[in-house]
Amino acid sequence: MKRVLQIGHNDIRLFLRTKAGYVWLFLVPLVFVYFFGMAFRGAGDPANPRPAVLIENRDAGFLGTLLMEELDAQGMRLIDQTKRDEAERGIRIPADFTEKVMKTEPVKVEYFQVEGSGAESAFLIELRLIRAVVAMNSHLFELASGSKEPVNEPELRALAKAENPVSLKSRFAGRNPTPSGFNQSLPGTLVQFLMMNLMIFGGASVAGERADGVLRRLAVYPIRRWELVIGKVYGRFLLGGVQIIFFLLLGQFIFKVNLGQNLFAILVTLGLYAWVAASLGVWIGAVVKNEDKIIGLCVLASSIMAALGGCWWPLEIVPATLRVIAHCVPTGWAMDALHQLISFGGGWETVLSKLGVLALFAVGANIGAAKMFRY
Amino acid sequence: MLWTLLIKDLRRARHNPWPYLLNLALPLCITALIGLVFGPSSKGGGLDRINLAVVDEDDSVLSSLLRGAMNQGDFKKHLEPRFLERKEAFKQINDNKISAVLIIPKGFTRSYLAGDGPVAFELIKNPAQSFYPAILEELLQVAVAGLNAAARNLRSDLPEWKEIFEKEGRPDMKRIAGLMVRVGDRFEQAGHYLFPPLVGYETTTRKKAKAEGPALNVFAFLLPGMAAMFLLFLADHAIRDLYREVGARTLDRFRTLHDRLLPFVISKVVLAMAVVVLGSIVMFGGGVLIFGIRWEKPLAMAAVILAFGLFAAGFMAFIAALARNERRANAVNGVIVMCLSFVGGSFFPARQLPPLFRDHLSPLTPNYWFIEALRALQSGGSDTPWTWAALKLLVLGLALVIAASWLFQRALAKGIRA
Numbered sequence: 086m087k088r089v090l091q092i093g094h095n096d097i098r099l100f101l102r103t104k105a106g107y108v109w110l111f112l113v114p115l116v117f118v119y120f121f122g123m124a125f126r127g128a129g130d131p132a133n134p135r136p137a138v139l140i141e142n143r144d145a146g147f148l149g150t151l152l153m154e155e156l157d158a159q160g161m162r163l164i165d166q167t168k169r170d171e172a173e174r175g176i177r178i179p180a181d182f183t184e185k186v187m188k189t190e191p192v193k194v195e196y197f198q199v200e201g202s203g204a205e206s207a208f209l210i211e212l213r214l215i216r217a218v219v220a221m222n223s224h225l226f227e228l229a230s231g232s233k234e235p236v237n238e239p240e241l242r243a244l245a246k247a248e249n250p251v252s253l254k255s256r257f258a259g260r261n262p263t264p265s266g267f268n269q270s271l272p273g274t275l276v277q278f279l280m281m282n283l284m285i286f287g288g289a290s291v292a293g294e295r296a297d298g299v300l301r302r303l304a305v306y307p308i309r310r311w312e313l314v315i316g317k318v319y320g321r322f323l324l325g326g327v328q329i330i331f332f333l334l335l336g337q338f339i340f341k342v343n344l345g346q347n348l349f350a351i352l353v354t355l356g357l358y359a360w361v362a363a364s365l366g367v368w369i370g371a372v373v374k375n376e377d378k379i380i381g382l383c384v385l386a387s388s389i390m391a392a393l394g395g396c397w398w399p400l401e402i403v404p405a406t407l408r409v410i411a412h413c414v415p416t417g418w419a420m421d422a423l424h425q426l427i428s429f430g431g432g433w434e435t436v437l438s439k440l441g442v443l444a445l446f447a448v449g450a451n452i453g454a455a456k457m458f459r460y
Numbered sequence: 461m462l463w464t465l466l467i468k469d470l471r472r473a474r475h476n477p478w479p480y481l482l483n484l485a486l487p488l489c490i491t492a493l494i495g496l497v498f499g500p501s502s503k504g505g506g507l508d509r510i511n512l513a514v515v516d517e518d519d520s521v522l523s524s525l526l527r528g529a530m531n532q533g534d535f536k537k538h539l540e541p542r543f544l545e546r547k548e549a550f551k552q553i554n555d556n557k558i559s560a561v562l563i564i565p566k567g568f569t570r571s572y573l574a575g576d577g578p579v580a581f582e583l584i585k586n587p588a589q590s591f592y593p594a595i596l597e598e599l600l601q602v603a604v605a606g607l608n609a610a611a612r613n614l615r616s617d618l619p620e621w622k623e624i625f626e627k628e629g630r631p632d633m634k635r636i637a638g639l640m641v642r643v644g645d646r647f648e649q650a651g652h653y654l655f656p657p658l659v660g661y662e663t664t665t666r667k668k669a670k671a672e673g674p675a676l677n678v679f680a681f682l683l684p685g686m687a688a689m690f691l692l693f694l695a696d697h698a699i700r701d702l703y704r705e706v707g708a709r710t711l712d713r714f715r716t717l718h719d720r721l722l723p724f725v726i727s728k729v730v731l732a733m734a735v736v737v738l739g740s741i742v743m744f745g746g747g748v749l750i751f752g753i754r755w756e757k758p759l760a761m762a763a764v765i766l767a768f769g770l771f772a773a774g775f776m777a778f779i780a781a782l783a784r785n786e787r788r789a790n791a792v793n794g795v796i797v798m799c800l801s802f803v804g805g806s807f808f809p810a811r812q813l814p815p816l817f818r819d820h821l822s823p824l825t826p827n828y829w830f831i832e833a834l835r836a837l838q839s840g841g842s843d844t845p846w847t848w849a850a851l852k853l854l855v856l857g858l859a860l861v862i863a864a865s866w867l868f869q870r871a872l873a874k875g876i877r878a
Contacts, residue, residue, distance in 0.1 A: 103787075105787045105788065105790060105791040107791075108791040108792075108794055108795055109791075109794065112795050113794060113795055113798050116795065116798050116799055116802060117798070120802035120803075120807070120813070121807075123813060123814050123817075124807075124808045124812040124813055125808075125812070133593070133594040133597065134590055134591055134594055152659070186658050186659065189652045189653065189658060190658075191656050191657070191658055191659075191660060192658065192659060192660070193659075193660045193661055193662045194659065194660070194661040194662075195661070195662060195664065196661050196662070196663045196664070197663070197664045197665070197666055198663070198664075198665055198666070199665075199666050200665055200666065205590075205591035205592075205595065206591070208538075208595055209591065209594055209595055209598055211663065212595065212598035212599055212601070212602055213598055214661055215602050215661070216598065216601050216602045216605050218657075218659050218660065218661055219602060219605040219606055219609060220605050220608075220609070221659045222609070222653070222654075222657045222658060222659050223605070223608065223609030223612060223613065225653050225658055225659070226609070226613055226653045226654060227612055227613050229649075229653045230613065230646050230649055247612075248578065249578070249604075249608040249611075249612070250572065250575060250578055250579065250607075250608060250611045250612070251572060251578070251579055251580070251581075251604050251607045251608050251611065252578060252579075252580045252581075252604065253580065253581045253582075253583055253597070253600050253601055253604050254580045254581070254582050254583070255582075255583040255584075255585060255597050256583075256584060256585070257584070257585050257586075257587040257593075258550070258553045258554070258561075258584045258585065258586055258587060263587070263588045263589075263590075375476075375478065377476055377478035377479055378478045380478070380479070380482070381478045381479065381481060381482035381485075384482055384486065385482060385485060385486060385489065388486060388489065388490060389489060389493065392490065392493040392494070392497075393493070397494075398497065401556065401588045401589065402497075402590065403497050404496075404497070405508070407496065407497060429554070
């Protein structure tokens with residue numbers, strides 16, 4: 086065990102002597118945290134989406150205006166009439182709307198959508214139109230069955246304003262909304278750069294030591310292969326620890342991310358994840374000889390894992406298939422656990438299974454590295 | 461001699477292509493991933509069924525009817541209802557397993573039928589989801605509009621319905637029949653308002669104004685941003701070859717044959733330009749092959765890319781010359797390229813940035829000129845004329861090449877370390 090610690094401590098000492106490495110360890114991730122956090126800072130309180138819609142009232146009569154009011158009351162985002170040709174969906178009230186209703190002739194409002202313009206937005210707008218149409222018919226029926234007068238504006242307006250016996254009270258659950266701003270960018274960037282740095286440093290330094298003959302020199306000492314592998318992993322894990330502490334301090338005090346509530350659980354999650362990344366780094370170093378090739382592979386692999394695992398955007402917004410794929414890579418599990426602990430207010434019990442999966446990744450990568458390690 | 465030096469440098473690059481391959485593969489991979497998440501394919505062909513938990517605390521005839529309705533017709537097509545206790549429903553919303561919880565409160569039916577005051581459903585939406593909770597809300601608002609229509613038009617009959625529902629044992633069929641006749645009479649009286657309803661709607665789906673063209677391709681929007689960043693990294697790697705030649709002492713050998721250093725420095729700038737141009741061909745050509753992008757106005761685009769190539773080579777050479785050794789150049793250039801990329805709109809449109817960046821800093825960055833010019837060419841917009849962008853890149857690039865050459869020449873003459 087002493088030898089494992091010695092190897093690890095020596096590796097971290099050597100790395101920290103290279104000041105240029107600090108740029109990718111601290112500075113570049115900081116740029117990522119800041120810009121991603123600012124660009125995706127979110128709208129604050131959760132709110133319903135408001136898809137854009139064109140509403141064109143070609144009717145000059147009062148019923149067209151009344152239907153517009155029914156639709157307006159439901160909080161749509163209206164498109165400027167001058168941009169009507171660009172509208173992807175819209176509602177058009179025909180010119181003879183009032184005239185036909187007054188003659189008790191059926192009339193149809195046109196709802197159009199452009200093919201492939203988003204099924205969810207289109208359905209949302211269609212439902213709003215149905216609601217307005219149901220209300221309008223109800224008022225007309227109510228007027229017709231209760232009054233001898235023909236359809237007229239004052240009575241219809243009075244009916245539209247009358248209190249309804251049934252309502253729907255809606256609110257958002259206390260569960261925190263999809264992480265945004267620094268709550269997403271800080272854990273996301275940390276997870277991405279831990280993976281990238283530890284894989285690159287782990288892989289390239291092992292390959293470099295092999296090329297320089299350092300590993301062969303170590304082979305003549307009474308150090309077993311597993312001690313060497315664990316020592317190498319431990320050195321990279323310590324490097325990850327430096328990065329984790331730096332970003333957690335920044336997160337807590339500069340970016341105001343709520344880390345204190347579950348600090349220990351967050352540290353355990355990141356520690357376990359750093360062990361996975363360090364093991365993968367040593368494994369790649371054990372398999373690939375060319376340093377440039379290692380850097381290329383590691384940057385590519387860690388970027389893909391970051392995107393798939395929800396480091397750049399929350400997994401809540403991605404299609405279901407990609408959410409499944411996210412859980413094939415360690416970044417996905419780490420982000421899941423960190424969001425639970427940072428954004429959703431979950432405790433230990435909510436992340437235990439995720440930590441278990443991360444531990445399995447770590448053990449797998451350790452075994453792989455130990456089996457394939459060459460002097 | 462410049463040509464000979466360029467061929468020699470390209471051969472050296474071929475000998476170890478990994479850094480170049482990485483900077484060519486990454487933009488295409490990242491574009492593909494972002495496009496997969498935010499592109500049209502992510503929206504799928506239609507809606508999935510929406511998971512909704514129903515907490516029926518009323519447990520009455522009307523709530524049973526509502527529950528039944530959710531398993532039929534259009535509701536069934538769009539909804540996946542699960543009937544749960546309040547605690548379990550809230551747990552599922554916390555676990556992001558459902559889009560919303562509908563609570564039918566105790567005494568709902570009784571109050572509705574008796575008309576003794578307003579009643580309300582409660583809908584608790586999942587804030588971690590975007591459209592589905594809103595769709596559920598609208599769907600329930602339609603149901604509420606229907607219940608209101610029934611309550612307002614059959615107001616006088618509802619208390620009697622209440623008595624029928626609340627009566628123990630066998631339902632009073634005669635009374636129900638009488639009620640039905642009364643409702644029928646009322647419908648008959650206003651039949652021309654109901655059969656069919658006076659106000660209806662019809663849906664039409666239009667084809668896109670343009671066929672699936674380049675302007676609508678999300679990948680064509682993303683790729684210029686990624687290309688701007690990774691072309692700078694390509695230029696950076698190419699220009700740092702100068703330091704590698706210092707380290708490998710091949711520069712010393714060159715100097716024993718030639719007394720002037722300028723051709724050597726210029727050859728590195730030309731190499732960086734050549735690498736950027738070749739990289740652009742791979743990236744934008746790859747966009748055509750992989751993402752099916754059809755680039756609009758390729759000649760204008762090529763002009764902008766060439767101008768950006770000159771800028772990229774000059775800029776990275778200038779920074780590398782100031783850094784005075786490869787390790788420092790590697791570190792400094794990385795940070796500068798990242799910052800320029802973020803501010804210039806490589807990762808996301810610059811309009812998403814805070815006002816200081818969006819309105820004052822981003823429009824000053826060459827990345828922004830390049831990205832916006834290519835996007836404008838692609839979409840047919842004329843907000844940023846490509847000629848102006850190309851000219852600015854050209855002039856700036858030329859100035860930086862001259863400055864970098866002078867700095868490098870001076871540093872090499874004094875003797876720098878790799």
